Amino acid sequence: MLNQLAHHEMPMLMTLKKKILLVEDEALFARAVVKRLQKAGFECEHAESLHDARLLVKQFEPDMVLLDMRLPDGNGLDLLPECVARHISTIVMTAFGEVSDAVNAIKLGALDYLKKPIDLEELLLIIQKNEKTTELQTSLDYSRQRNAVSNESVQLIGESAAMQSVRQQIARIAQLSALSDAVQPTVLITGETGTGKDVVARYLHANCVNHEKPFVHVDCASLPAELIESELFGHEKGAFTNAVASRPGLIESAEDGTLFLDEIGELPLGLQAKLLNVLERRMVRRLGSTKERPVLARIIAATNRDLYQMSNEGRFRSDLYYRLNVITMQMPPLRDRGQDILLLANYFKQLTEKRYALPHHAFSEHALATLQAYHWPGNVREMRHQISRAVLMCTQTEISEQALGLPKVSQPQRPLSIQGEAQMTLDSAEKAMLLNALQQTRNNVSKAARLLGITRMTMRYRMDKHGITV
Numbered sequence: 001m002l003n004q005l006a007h008h009e010m011p012m013l014m015t016l017k018k019k020i021l022l023v024e025d026e027a028l029f030a031r032a033v034v035k036r037l038q039k040a041g042f043e044c045e046h047a048e049s050l051h052d053a054r055l056l057v058k059q060f061e062p063d064m065v066l067l068d069m070r071l072p073d074g075n076g077l078d079l080l081p082e083c084v085a086r087h088i089s090t091i092v093m094t095a096f097g098e099v100s101d102a103v104n105a106i107k108l109g110a111l112d113y114l115k116k117p118i119d120l121e122e123l124l125l126i127i128q129k130n131e132k133t134t135e136l137q138t139s140l141d142y143s144r145q146r147n148a149v150s151n152e153s154v155q156l157i158g159e160s161a162a163m164q165s166v167r168q169q170i171a172r173i174a175q176l177s178a179l180s181d182a183v184q185p186t187v188l189i190t191g192e193t194g195t196g197k198d199v200v201a202r203y204l205h206a207n208c209v210n211h212e213k214p215f216v217h218v219d220c221a222s223l224p225a226e227l228i229e230s231e232l233f234g235h236e237k238g239a240f241t242n243a244v245a246s247r248p249g250l251i252e253s254a255e256d257g258t259l260f261l262d263e264i265g266e267l268p269l270g271l272q273a274k275l276l277n278v279l280e281r282r283m284v285r286r287l288g289s290t291k292e293r294p295v296l297a298r299i300i301a302a303t304n305r306d307l308y309q310m311s312n313e314g315r316f317r318s319d320l321y322y323r324l325n326v327i328t329m330q331m332p333p334l335r336d337r338g339q340d341i342l343l344l345a346n347y348f349k350q351l352t353e354k355r356y357a358l359p360h361h362a363f364s365e366h367a368l369a370t371l372q373a374y375h376w377p378g379n380v381r382e383m384r385h386q387i388s389r390a391v392l393m394c395t396q397t398e399i400s401e402q403a404l405g406l407p408k409v410s411q412p413q414r415p416l417s418i419q420g421e422a423q424m425t426l427d428s429a430e431k432a433m434l435l436n437a438l439q440q441t442r443n444n445v446s447k448a449a450r451l452l453g454i455t456r457m458t459m460r461y462r463m464d465k466h467g468i469t470v
Helices: 027-039 050-059 076-085 099-108 120-152 161-179 197-206 228-233 269-281 307-312 318-324 340-355 365-373 379-393 426-440 445-452 456-465
Strands: 019-023 043-047 064-068 089-094 112-115 187-190 215-219 258-262 283-285 292-294 298-303 327-330
Touching: 019 027, 019 050, 027 043, 027 120, 043 050, 050 064, 050 076, 064 076, 064 120, 076 089, 076 099, 089 099, 089 120, 099 112, 112 120, 161 197, 161 327, 187 197, 197 215, 197 258, 197 298, 228 269, 269 283, 269 318, 307 318, 340 365, 340 379, 426 445, 426 456, 445 456
Parallel strands: 019 043, 019 064, 064 089, 089 112, 187 298, 187 327, 215 258, 258 298
Antiparallel strands: 283 292
């Protein structure tokens, strides 16, 4: 389903001293600046002329340049294009400030323009502010590049009637996106765990007019309860303990791209009202702020839960459900996709062979029959892992039925029945269901939870309740 042609990782972040080059011909001021910056943890070099500055830019390779305009051998702005070409942040300083000079410096690529005399503490704050801005921009650039690579390589594998229907819906949604600049309607993707809801969300984004914009994936089930509001909506400095700086939330970070709210059924009730307000008004307000910011992103949500039933039971806001349920796409389970099972098996086999430079393998006839007969409770995600493991561990040219490692399906398990069980209580019935699910999934707690339609945390709680250990 999701094909990553190459493995991309973000470079390891290391805590290194930032290097600053000061280009300044006033010796007394230069010594004071260098001393203060070194005390703040920066590595500094000082150049008194344009000629020396050019040499140090190449040798010292600074992260930032503090550049005086009037130097003994020329205008400091002559160095600015070289700094910009090397992606070096530059702050211009001068005692002879003119509006035209400031405008020219900014046009040439300077981050800031300061007029002397300059307070050292104020200079330090400006440097730190610009440093954070540069880091944020680098992070955003990486995120966009990563998502661009990811979105380019998204594929929907399958020729079954169910997958053809999914493709038709995606084509229609993409057509609506191209017809109007209006805010796009929300899309709700439903289906069992592992059916590829996240892949369809990325495929939708890749086929819309804003496919070059950010794609922000929010896993509502994995966000810590104490941080989920701040993560989604952002916060201002001082909004709560440890909020040492203002920070945009994930909703803001999506800009005018796509915000994908995965497992939205796990969102706490208290935040559902706030999310509904964002969807209705298309405005978001950070924690601790009175200012609202527009939300331009397309909203896609996904869930493996029955939100309608949850709303009837009071576990999900009915108004939010109806607001999300504008365009609904149902992802079919793998067991209902017929020959797609073999298409996907071969696709994942070839993907694994290519990724690890392995020789070609073929499935035996019994292996193919087993793949089609298996129930696939974990759907496409389970298949991807099973096929990858079989290919990696296979030492023969043929992948046998045994190499797949799937449970035997010739004797289907008898479904749980409590009729005729005179002594069966509610607790014992629940325990039997837990044991049955664990047996089917070979004691995999996460898979058993998905099979029963509950969260892993609930599964663990009920196992502890009945004294079940694995």
